[in-house]
Amino acid sequence: MTQLQSDPRLLEALAAAVKRPPSAAQLHRQRVSYIAGALSDDKTKVTDEMVERELRRMEGTAA
Incomplete structure (x- = not known):
């Protein structure tokens, strides 16, 4: 069986990401x-677009 190995740079990036909180934009995208x-x-x-449109309408920022 093949032994899988992860790129060390990917592992470092993942470890760093765990240590910092998500940004407001990331939280918004997750919620949508x-x-x-x-x-x-x-x-x-x-769709996400439908949710975004409704949120803008509810917030009074619909274009």
């Missing part, structure tokens, strides 16, 4: 993605 996934089902596909 979560909402879209939670609202979607077999009959309805809710």
Whole structure:
């Protein structure tokens, strides 16, 4: 069986990422993605763009 090895630079980047909190933009993207996934089902596909549009409308910043 083949022995897999990870790139040491990747492992270092992952270790550094664990030590710093996510940015506001990263948290926003995670929340939008979560909402879209939670609202979607077999009959309805809710996209991230749809969630973003509704959030802007609710915040009064819709273009």
